[in-house]
Amino acid sequence: MHSILPFLLAMIAAIVLLQMLATKLKIAYPILLVVAGLLVSFIPGLPVVRINPDLIFFIFLPPLLFEAAWSISFKEMRKWWRIISSFAFLVVFFSALSVALFTNYFIPGFSLALGFLLGGIVSPPDAVSTGAITKFVKIPKSTSAVLEGESLLNDASSLIIFRFALVAVGSGQFIWQEATLTFGWMIIGGIGLGLLLGWIFVQAHKRLPTDAPSDIALTLIEPYFMYWIAEQLHSSGVLAVVAGGLFMSSRRLIFLNSSSRIKGYSVWESFVFILNGIVFLIIGLELPEITEGLRSKGIPLGTAIGYGVMVTGVLILARIISSYAALITTLIFRPGVAPRVTSIKRRLLLPILLGWTGMRGVVSLAAALAIPVTLDHGIAFPHRNLILFITFVVILLTLLLQGLTLPYLIKRTQLFTGLNEEPxxxxxxxxxxxxxxxxxxxxxxxxxxxxxxxxxxxxxxxxxxxxxxxxxxxxxxxxxxxxxxxxxxxxxxxxxxxxxxxxxxxxxxxxxxxxxxxxxxxxxxx
Structure with missing residues (x-):
């Protein structure tokens, strides 16, 4: 403990310094954090950072999702719910299916179940990365609302795919009837439990003699309660946190006083910033250890990198195709809510830019690290190190390639200039x-x-x-x-x-x- 504590404190200090440097350089801070973690990992003598796979979701996901639900505009989500739903569910499933078919065909020994497992891991774009990148360029509030709403819901859809694929890999079979019932309960139960617990927490804040410190302390533990209770009842903890967070956010003026809202905003902003920073640093710190695992399995590093690059290409292509499909569907069935652009050329470029916003990050890393080391009967989990390595390559490439070029593409194409949107x-x-x-x-x-x-x-x-x-x-x-x-x-x-x-x-x-x-x-x- 005495050896790891200074290292953790140094990590937090590095996160703060790198964020300031990123702001000065006008690039997204997750990019610098990943690169810094990768460079630091080669320093000899540093303690190895390992997180229990069973705890990775529970530690990081609930507060990050809860804060995102409080930050998002529910009004904009309702306005753009069709395209948000299509990106959060249909696009995620299409991306996972594309990865599953590709890996099953090109990677020796990779079953469809393993392909869907990898697809569920790498299919959801990361909200933090997208938000950190787009703050340096001006985009319409409609586009921003779609990206934020998608990132809030796609975590749930991708993790549902991940859970089903994990069961299929472990059992060797997939029963559609049971899967359909389980899928329905995960969605309905998760949303229902989240709303119920959100209502209970609102009543607790209103009826108990709380002050600002106790209100903030309660909000810090509430997402963990929502997630844990939903998971104990075998529903979706992610959907429970999202639904409960949205419910409580819409009633913040009712059950929190001005002092709790002001102080809570600062506490949560710092807390989530540190959590995100730690995760992005871990992405870089873990990569050398994963490469050692590949060598122990006899998989050449160049081959594994090639798989990672190709999977990244499949994901980008699938997202761009999905963006065009969503635009065409909207123009046919709901032309009144289609994105407003001033020319046909800009309308054709919009899906490409939406497809280029698919940076991966926190959720993908958490899901990859949550893969068990062994199956129930003690056999090593098949291709675990390769799945982890491909995930890290996808995160690195999307952050570096798409993250560094997205602001330039938006400025170069002038896609969002000259719109009739009120300043x-x-x-x-x-x-x-x-x-x-x-x-x-x-x-x-x-x-x-x-x-x-x-x-x-x-x-x-x-x-x-x-x-x-x-x-x-x-x-x-x-x-x-x-x-x-x-x-x-x-x-x-x-x-x-x-x-x-x-x-x-x-x-x-x-x-x-x-x-x-x-x-x-x-x-x-x-």
Whole structure:
């Protein structure tokens, strides 16, 4: 323990430094973390980082999925649910099928079950990598919503494929009737349990005398509870966490106070950043050990690299084909919701860019490391080291090849320039104008008959308009403070209604809600 602790602390320090360097260089930090992990792994004398395959999902996936469910815009998911569903389920299955057929044909001794196992591992694109890369280029909110929604749901679909393939490899058979019932229970049970547990946790936050530290502590353990209970009942823990997270996220204004929301945002941002950083470093650190495993099995390194490159090509091609199929289907059946572009050339280029966003990362690594070393009867798991190596090659190539070139391709093709989408600054200005009009009308309607408080209300309005940072003790009485807090709550309700406007980006609404929380916290210390 004393030898591994300094190494773990050094890992966290390296993650922070590499993230700052990546920001300066304007590249996605997962790319630097993977490369750094690979370079560090060749330093002699470092402790070997090993994670129990049975714990890899439980440690990393629940909090990462829970945070993603809280961050995503549910409004945009509902708007683009058809294309999100097709990418999250149909595209993942098509990618897994393509990998299964390819590996079964080209890799000696690779059965279809093993091919589907590998396909389930490498089929889901990584949300962290895509988000880290696209923040350096401007993309429409519709494209961003599709990528975020896909990344939230495709983890569940790919891991369901992974679980079924794992059973097929272990038992040597696949019974369709049982698989259909199990598949239905995994989806329905996972979503149902997630919603039920989400409701229970919301009630616990509302009814228990919690404060900010206890609220945050509860949110840190809640995704683990959702995942563990669902898995114990043999349903999908991933879907349980996603469904429960979305349910709780939509009610955050009800069961969390302003202090819990502000402090919880910072805690979760740091927690998830460290978890992601550790996983991407492990990707690089584990690669030399996997290559040793290949040599012990007599598989030439060049041959294994060739398999990894070809599987990566199959995945990219399958995703691009799926993107064109989704676009054609949308144009035929739902032309009104098709992506808006200014020319036929741009419409033809859009699926290529969507296909090029398929960087792999955390979930693929977690699934690969979760493969058991031996089967139930003690025999070594077939081709485990080769599957791990191919997974690492896919992650490395997609991060380096697609991750480094995607920003350049978006800028070079100018695909998203000249769109009729309202600039974020104008939308934000429009929201603030409506909010100020609402504040004025609220105060006028509620207090116009209270003549003794006219001067106080004028000062409140002046305070809001000018956003002054200092408080005047002469007029900030307890009664004035109560009026101010009531006004802030009215703003929250107004913004919740305004968020139903499809033309307004939910991120802008959340930014304004965050500002209101800060105002309320400042009032508490006056």
């Amino acid at each position: 974020e600054e104008e939308t934000s200005h429009r929201v603030k104008q409506k909010l100020r009009a609402h504040i004025y009308q609220f105060l006028k309607n509620k207090h116009e008959n209270e003549s003794s408080d006219h001067k106080i209300i004028e000062k409140i309005l002046q305070h809001w308009e000018e956003k002054t940072k200092a408080a005047d003790d002469d007029w900030m009485s307890e009664k004035t403070k109560a009026i101010f807090i009531e006004m802030l709550e009215s703003q929250r309700q107004f913004l919740a209604e305004l968020n139903k406007d499809p033309s307004i980006n939910e991120e802008i609404i959340r930014t304004q809600l965050y500002q209101i929380d800060l105002e309320e916290e400042r009032l508490k210390i006056i």
